[in-house]
Structure formats: C-alpha cells, structure tokens
Amino acid sequence: MNRQRPKRLEGLQGIGVDKMGNIADRARGRQSQAGLLAPKLLRLENLDVDIPPDGVVPNLTSTAAANDDDNSYLPFLGQIGLRNAVAEHLNSMTKGATQYRGEANCVITAGGLSGILNTLLATVEEGDGVLLTEPVYAGLLNRVRLAGGIPRLVPLQFTPGESWSLDRQKLRQVVESPDNKITTMLLMSPSMPTGAYLDYQDWALVAELCVRHDILLIYDAAMERLLFDGLPAIHPASFPGMTNRTITVGSASKELRMIGWRVGWIVGPELVMQDIGLVSMANVVVPVGIAQKAAKEALQVSKTAIVDYVDELQLRRDLCMRELRGLPVGKPDGGWSLLLRVDMLGWRADAAAEALLEQGACVTPMVGWGSDGEAQYIRIVFSNEPRDRLAGLGEIVRQALLK
Template identity: 60%
Template sequence: MARRRPARLAHIAGIGVDAVGRVADASSADLLRLENLDVDIPVDPVALARTREAVDRDEDNSYLPFIGQTRLRSVAADHVSALSGVRYDGDRNCLICAGGLSGVLNVLLATVDTGDEVVVTDPTYAGLINRVHLAGGVPRFVPFIFTPGGAWRLDRQALREAVGPESRAMLLTSPSMPSGGWLDADDWALVAELCVAKDLLLIVDAAMERLVFDGRPVLHAAGLPGMAERTITVGSASKELRMIGWRVGWIVAPEPLMEDLIAVNLANVVVPVGIAQDAAALALERSVETLPAYVSELQRRRDVLLEELDGMPVGVPAGGWSLLMRVTDFGHTGATASARLMEHGIAATAMAGWGVDHGDQYIRFVFSNEPVERLRGMGAIVHRALGAA
C-alpha cells in the first residue's frame, strides 16, 4: 500500500545515539562507552528498597491518581519552591509525567500552536528540537559562543534578536545538554526581561539544573520579577537522581495553566510507572544530602577529560554529563569522527541535528558512565583516531 508520511514528521531528525549504541553493543571489544547518557553511579539505596517494596503493594499497581501520587506531587512542588523562591502546592501546581521528555512534549502540546516559534539554544538535544516540531512549533536557535578550551557563553544579542512577533515560548536548559553551557544570573535576567516584555512562556527543562561545577550556584528563573506566572518547570528523576529506568518526571506550573496541562497529560501516557513514584519522591527528598558527592564525582571525571584533551578544541562544560569537541578542526565531520573513534575503542555520538552553528562539526563525549580510571589515557586514543597534531 502507498504510504504517506505525516507532515508533522517532516523535520524530525534522528539523534544518532541509538545507532552508535547498537554498534557498541554488538562489539566484542572493551569500548569506552561515551555515546549515551547513562550513569554508572548507583541509585540511592533507600529509593531502591522502596521500589522493591512497591512491587508487592496493590496501591502502587494502579492508574490512580491520574495526575500522579499525592506524595510525589507534594515533594516535587516543594523542591521547585525551594529552588525558585515561588510557593508551589502539590495539589494545585504539579502533575507527574512519564519522564522529563514526556513532560516537555506535554507542555509544548498544551501551550504551543502550529507555527509558534520556540526559542532554544544552539546546540540543544535533538530530542527537544524534535518535540518542538511534533507540537507544531518552529525552533528559533540562539547560539552559545564557543571558545576552544573555554566555557560556553550565551550570545545575548542573538537572544534579543531571536524574539519576534511569532515567538510563543523559550525552552531552556541550564546546564545545557549536550554542551554543559550554563546560564548565569545576567543571562536569566535577560530571559526574564524578554519574556515579560513579549509575553512569552518560559519552559525550563530542569533535568540537570543542580549538576553544576566549580562552585556555580543553582539558578531558577521563576522567582525573577514577572516570571512566576509564566514559568513552567519540567523536572526528572533520570539525571539528578540517576533513576533513568524509573521513567518519572514532574511538571510544576502556575495554576491557570494546569487544566490544559492535565488534559494533555491524560491524553498522552495517562500516568507513569506506579511502582516508581514513591521511590522517586524519597530520592528527591534525600537528594539535598546525597547530591554533593555525586556532583563532585562528575566534576572529577570532567576534569580528567579536560586534562586528557588539553590543547584540543573542546568546550568546557559548567555542569551536566557531557562535553563537545569540534572535530572539523581535524578535517572530520561528526559522523566520520564517530566512526574513526569507534575503530580505536571509543563510542561517541555525532551532533548532526543538534544545532545549526554547533551541529555536525562536533562530537560528544559523555563522562557519566565511565570511571576516572578508564578515562585516563583517552587523550592519546583520540589523537590517534582523529590524526590530531
């Protein structure tokens, strides 16, 4: 039969991770697995025990409540309240979703109309860009400024110029994935200024907002003047709590937006995994105590990678799980560099489709899933693989 591809898929790009992962999984070699956002640092044991207990509990094997278990909604609302300074209530301002990305899609479907522009940074995770397209939106890219050996910086003038008459929202992550670019207080002040002046929504993908390095503060824009009424925060247990397989996220939003958000949430997935929700609530409550050692270990891994890649064109991540290298400096595209690195024992993902200014010129190295001992010596392998001087 003749197949007509739906128009909504016209701009959907592959993310590349799955393809590299399949090759790596099929290999018998002991590869450095730097291609996928996985983590080898164990989950909070208290959350693990609660998950095992939930398997045998009838009340955790239920569709109800459709908007998520009451305790998790309360804990998530309190968490965002503490970071932002805005008072949120679990009953009035929070619903639970099947992971952060599901939450982002639901927010976009509930707030963005066909043809509306959504401001994102460049680079940005291709999965977020795809969700803007699926919701009928049009991504407007604002580049980070790349300086080899330096931190990524938001191009503030480009942000001002990106906001136009068709703009509806900004979808921002800090630290950003994949670059680790971090928005400082002046960046967020500009975001707030533009959102208030142009009546835009701010959708914060908060998956990594506390995974920041070098003593940087955790900043949340909802508490800035005029922003409480227009900021939607999407959080997740995957990165900060290392609970990827639990598939739990939360949406915290102003009360007037909740009716539409709930309507979309109920039409898409209905409810996340019941046996995972209270474990996520426990891990989120306890993360005030458990997070510092985890962030310290991530920073240690980043620092080793920076030592190994010293003198090569990498952007220094201010947080998160990954860093980028510009491989066009060695005559490669991201795709050819990925293939060469695989031949030399490193699985890494090309960035085609992850940005315009910062797309296929880059390769990504994830440092959350390999210990320091295995990262040491990686620099020599990269030099051999890419023919670096």
Template identity: 55%
Template sequence: MTNRKRPQRLNEVAGIGVDRMGALADASGGELLRLENLDVDIPPDPAAVERTRRAVSEDGANSYLPFIGQIGLRQAAARHVSRSSGVDYAGERQCIISAGGLAGILNVLLATVDVGDEVIVTDPTYAGLLNRIRLAGGVPKLVPFVFTPGAEWRLDREAMRAQIGPKTRAMLLMSPSMPSGGYFDRDDWAWIAGLCVAHDLTLILDAAMERLLFDGRSVVHPASFPGMAERTITVGSSAKELRMIGWRVGWIVAPESYMPDLVAVSIANCVVPVGIAQEAVAIALDRSHTSLPDYAGELERRRDVLLRELDGLPVGVPAGGWSLLLRVSDFGIDGAKMSDRLLAEKVAATGMAGWGERHGKEFIRFVFSNEPVERLRGVGAKIRAAARI
C-alpha cells in the same frame, strides 16, 4: 505495499544517533569505552531501590490512579522546585507527574504552543527537545551559544533578542544545557527574564540537570525574577539528577493558570508512569538535597580528567551536566566520521548532526557520566589518533 503519505510533522524530526552507537557498544561486551550515551554508572539511592522492590507487590502501586500522579510525589516535586526558585508551589494544585521528563516537555509544549508558533532554544540543543517542538507543531528558533575553544560556552544575548518575532510564543531552555554544559548565570537569567516579560513569553525550564554544576556554581531558577513566577513552567526528571533513568518519572510544576490545559494534555497523552516508580522517586528526590553534592563532585572529577586529556584541542568547557563537545571540523571531518574513526580506537562516541545549526555536525560529544576516572585516563591519545593529529 500501500502508498502511505508521511505526516508532515515528521518531515524535520531527526534521529539522535545514540541508539546505533549504543547497540554497537553493547555488542562489544565491554570492550569499548562508553562515551556515547546519556547513561550513568553510579547507582540510584538504595532507599529508592528498596522502595521500588516493595512496591512491585503492592496493589495500590498497580494502578493508573491518580491520573496526574501520586500526591506524595507531587508534593515532593513542588517542595523541590519551591526550594530552587523561592516560589511557593503547592503539589496538590500545581504539579503533574509525567512518564519521564521528555514526556513532560512534550505535554507542556502541546498545552502552550500552537501550530506555527516559534520556540526559542539554544544551539546546540538535544535533538529530542527539537523533535518534540516539531511534534507539537512548533518551530524551533536556535540561538547559538558563543563557542571559544578551551573556554566555557556563553549565551549570545543579542542573537537571542534578534530571534524573537511576532510568532514567538515560548522559550525552552536548560542550565546547564545538554549537551554543551552551557550555564546561565544570574545576569543571563535576568536578561532572559526581561525578554520574556517584555514579549509575554512562556518560559519552559528543562530542569533535568539544574543541580549538576561544577566549580562552585549555584542553581539560579528563572521563576525567582520579577514577572517570571506567573510564566515559568518547570519540568524535572528522575533520570539525570536522581540516576533513576529506567524509572521514567518526570514532573511538571507550573502556575495555576496553566494547570487546566496541562492536566487535559497529560491525561489525553500518556497519563502517569508506572505506580511502582512514583513513591521511590519521591524518596530519592527528598534525600537528594543532602546526597547530590558528592555525585556532582564525582562528575566534576570526570570532566576534569577529560579536559586534561583533551588539553589544546578545540573543546567547550562544560559548567555542569554529563557531557562535553569537541569541534572536529578543525580536523577536516564531521562528527559522524570522527565517530567511525573512534570505534577503531575502542571508543564509542556520537556525532552531533541534528543537534544544532551552527554547533551541530561539526562537533562530537563525549559523555562522562558512564565511565569512572580510571577508564577515562589515556583517552586523549585515542582521540588524537582518530583525529589524525
């Protein structure tokens, strides 16, 4: 066995826990309630599925080219971000297709963050985003959401201001945030925009869930604020909003000043996703502007069932997204212990170690995108049994 030195960039890269729980749930043969993984049981747009089937036999889809993505998808992604932001983006000049949203995030970080640069994120944040900041050589600086049991998560504005220092280069933010469902309203985004402009920061927007909003909320895109169009990079994905997880398609829409570096990194890293996926995603993205409200409404119904089931327990109310969090430290255990106990109750759920500093291992997350309302009913009794309350 060689005495191999582990690369330093991996020292703080943490596992996300989902793979172990997913394997246990898969092995159960459907016996477990699947609340552990960011999957969805609602199928993609049938037109996108049919287009994928046809593309398998098309020579033009069996290609690496174009290296920055098929023009039809780039135009569709630019139209989509233009509609959300009010900024006029051109797909020919301001969009790159990536092999999934997270690959797009890594490419953006590699193109904008130098070794030792600090990147502002919320606490909690998906561990995969934190890991990608570290892989790019950056340092995550966590800003805690304010957690109040039974209420929505709120941005701690002063904590965000306090985290900005001379090494801060960028912010990497989501609204609604994963996994908390925390939402930035117009006033929050105005505050964030003011900080970005004042400190000359790049804002990397992970827009994977931006339209999965509840309680009548609307999308607020940060590029719409003064001084932000020239410093906001939007990364989208086919996974959450289009329910096309296995297609592994993402897009980066950015100001032209960033494009040379983004193109260089994208071509050097993973180039594009499979050709058979791209036109299908373009179709689904264009059609989603009329079909998505029904889907978001179904997610809201599932959230509401879980909230009723967990009434009186220390949960954060998500304003959107696919998941909600329960603070299990109130019961004298951590998320990993709660996860083990829930397996005995036939529930698969994953702890939060590595997903935050203040809001990490003390919580467990429940993903409600993969189980219908009928199967979610009654889960409260199982969760209380696992918590032994």
C-alpha cells in the same frame, strides 16, 4: 498502500545515540563470541550513569512492586506524596518566590522528556516560534516539531578550552524579530549537550524579554543542580514577573540517577497546569506507579546526598579536560557531557565518530542536531565511565583524529 507521511514528521531526525549504542553492543558481542580479550569499548555515546541511585531507591521500589495500590491506573496525575515533595522542592529552588502546591501546580510524568512534550502540546500553537540555544539536543528539537512549533536557535559561543556563553545580543535579536513569532522559550541550564551555564545576567535578560513580549518559558530543570566549581543554581521563576509565566519540567533521571524508573514532573501556574493535566491523561495516561515513592524519597534526601555525586562528576569533567587539553573542546560547567569540535581538526562528525570507534571509543556524532553546523561536533559523555577508564581518552582521540 499509498500513504502520505504526516506533516508533523517533517524535519524530525534520528538522534544517533541508538545507532551508536547498537554498534557498540554488536562489537562487544563479537568480542565475547570470539573469546577475545580486547579492551572493553569506552561507552561515551549515551546519557547513562554508572553511579547507582541512593540505596533507599531499590528497596522502596521492591516494596511498591508488591503493593496493590501502586499497581494501578490511579491517580492519573501522580501520587500526591510525590507531587507535594516536588512542589516543596521547587519552592526551595526559587527561594520562596513561588508557593506551589502539589495538587494545584504539579503533574507527574513518565520521564522528563515526556513532560516536555506534554507541556509543548498544551501551550504551543501550530507555527509558533520556540526559542532554544544551540548546540542543542535533537530530542528537544523533535518534540518542538511534533507539537507544531518552529525551532528558532540562538547560538552558544564556543571558545576552545573555555566555558560556553550565551550570545545575549543574538537572543534579543531572535526574540524581537517579528518574523520569528516567538511565543515560547525552551531553555536548560546546564544545557544538554554542552554543559553551558546561564548566569544571573543571562536569566535577567530572559526574564526581561519574556515579560516585555508576553513569552512563556519552559525551563528544563533535569540537571539544574549538577553544577561544577561552586556555581549556584538559579531558577528563572524567581525573577520578577516570571512566576506566572514559567513552567518547570524536572526529572529523576539525571539528578537522582533513576533513569530506568521513568519519573518526571511538570510544575507551573494552576491555570496552565489544568491543560497540561488533560494532555498528560491523553498521552501516557499515568506515570509508573511502583517508581513514585522511591522518587519522592530520593528527591527529599538529595539536598545532601547530591553533593558527593556532583563532586565525582566534576572530577570526571576535570580529567576529560586534562586528557583533551589543546584540542577544540568546550568546557562544561555542569551536566554529563562535553563537545569536541571536530571540524577544526578537519573532520565531519560522522566520520570522526567512526574513527574513534575503531580506536575503542563510542561517541555520538551530532548530525541533524540543529543547524547544519551541528555536524561539526561529537558528544562525549563522561557520566557513564569511571575515572580509571576515562584516563587515556586523550590518547584515543589523538590516535583517531590527529592523522
């Protein structure tokens, strides 16, 4: 069969996480078969979390699994109770700047990234420029390309041991260059994989540019409340002129620790939500019915329940920063991961990941995660290992890379 590869697959890259995860699983299996008592690999490669969801979540899910109404194709756009809870949550995050209603403004999806793709398919024309910051998560780039958009990347500024910062001058240049044809921004704060935080001045500039140039903002809010050091969550739809041009995509995976439940949501202006609803029904058809009541309850209790969880994440972040002191690592202001810039140690990311694996730590090399320069970085996830296991990370890194 002589078959040409579809054009929309051009530029798509593997994200490397699956490869590294498979390697780690095989190594663990070999140890088990051989009866070896070697230390368990540090699993730092995948955005998982070892902190379970709130106790109400498994109980409600178990009940829903035996309920016929939850084992249904209906409702296509999500259960109205969850849609209303999400709308209320967004109205709270924007401090009343929005007046969303579940039925008019919210669609439930099978996870956050499904929501990102559906939104892009409903809003982006072939050849449109879509602005993202980099270092960037490869899964976002792939979805922009699948939707026919052209990623236009704005660098986050890196200083070893310090927080990442947005290059505002470059942001303005990228938007105002007619060659880039920017119609959409796809932004996240804190960002994956850097943990970069967009402050009030950053969002004010984004709002100014979106309003002036009639640009749509897709806001990936998967981690917006996972912020450290008392930083406030700032929702871009709260800025003047942004309510009718912001689409928020959220998820139960990161903030509610419900990765396997596959629940996400899209919230935005009623007119565009009609198109997003059509795409959603043409894509996954319906989100997981047995997961939605649990997601609703978890979202509603998260206003208070999230505090201890964020405190634990910050303790892990702080521990990793102490372990890696003196190495070229970017400080995350939130989220689940940090980046180590291995080219400053004389390594490419893929080779550095192999060396770390030999020392007992599985990480993700960011090869193909953006511009060619992304091969400078490895991603280290600190959400999936407890502090007693993260202690000693510095010694592992130095043994592997400071040769």
